[in-house]
Amino acid sequence: MKKILLLSDTHGYLDDTILKRANEVDEIWHAGDIGNLRVTDQLAKIKPIRAVYGNIDDAKTRLQFPEHNEFEIEGVKVFITHIGGYPGRYNPKIRPLLEKSKADLFICGHSHILKVMRDKRLDLLHMNPGAIGIHGFHKVRTMLSFEVNKGSIENLIVLEYPR
Template sequence: MEEVDEIWHAGDIGSFDVIGWFPEGKIHRIITGNIDDHSIRERFPEELVFEVGGLRVLMLHIGGNPARYAKGVKARIREVKAGLFVCGHSHICRVEYDRGLECLYMNPGAIGMQGFHQVRTMLKFSIIEGKPTDLRVIELGKKRMPSSN
């Protein structure tokens, strides 16, 4: 894995094994998703609001997208004054600037083998002077289908 300062996970952890793959010594920002069981929900929150590099970030698993946010998301983005909104759930990689909210929307897609996505994706970016920069979509290959033996 390339060097990074922080690892963010936008929910649907599925198993504590996933967290075990994260390198130690890094900041981990992790929220739960709708597939996560009680033990995972006890350890990680449903939402995170934090600031990094001068940028206010809101993370929620079910967020919709700028064309159609999930119920209450638009109000929450405004309430916390987020400049970056990160969500998961759809497993579809998408990045879009919402001019109305003055907020960058990011869904990294999914790196796992479950869900409707065909290609496993994640996002890598820097935050400099309160702005996300150097954004890259990293494709991790096609999802392997389980064998039917």
């Protein structure tokens, strides 16, 4: 079993709230718009981090992290990208990649809108943790915590903080 902290759209922002939660998990996953490598560098000092770059990220960030990150953990195939859409409205560039990947869990960011929903057609769970940074239109800062255990996603918690 692995405990995961899933965040996105930090836009260079990191605070004690995020760091506290990072200490409580086994891995940190970042779905893009990191904003500054100091964010991922500091998080990586706490726990292993898996991340993708987002549309605001600079060339240095794009050299360090991929556009798409596919991996398997605890029997769950994961596909992470920044701009992905959601079931029924996937980014046209992402849909064929998703179909090919046969992912169990599809994660993206970008919208600043937290969503967790099932895609029955592709037989996967979609997660967007919203935005934990302070830049953007969102009124509440959000991220997700969950466990990956023997092929399933368990104990999903929505973490909300005032902006």
